[in-house]
Amino acid sequence: xxxxxxxxxxxxxxxxxxxxxxxxEVVEMRVDCDQDALLLRVNAGGDGKACHTGRKSCFYxxxxxxxxxPRLTFSIG
Numbered sequence: 451x452x453x454x455x456x457x458x459x460x461x462x463x464x465x466x467x468x469x470x471x472x473x474x475e476v477v478e479m480r481v482d483c484d485q486d487a488l489l490l491r492v493n494a495g496g497d498g499k500a501c502h503t504g505r506k507s508c509f510y511x512x513x514x515x516x517x518x519x520p521r522l523t524f525s526i527g
Contacts, residue, residue, distance in 0.1 A: 451476050453492055471496040 453466045453474035453502030474492035481488055494500055501508040511522045 453490055466500070468493055470502075472500055473497075474500065 452462055453476055455466055456462075458466050458479075465473070468526060473495035474490070475495065476490055476492055478491040479493075494506075497504055501510070510525050512525065513520055514523050
């Protein structure tokens with residue numbers, strides 16, 4: 451099917467891509483051992499940018515350790 455998500459800001463369930471055109475076709479769905487998290491593998495529609503920032507993924511920031519403590523680094527994409 452097509453990926454649907456709960457939006458905290460909207461306070462409702464929404465179908466990804468209804469406004470952006472970035473519809474996500476679900477290829478595979480997995481659940482973790484505690485059965486409290488899902489992992490969706492999707493084929494992204496539109497131009498493939500799933501994040502509202504214009505990136506392919508919302509997970510473009512990486513937490514890295516440094517001498518000053520944890521910090522966020524950014525990747526292009």
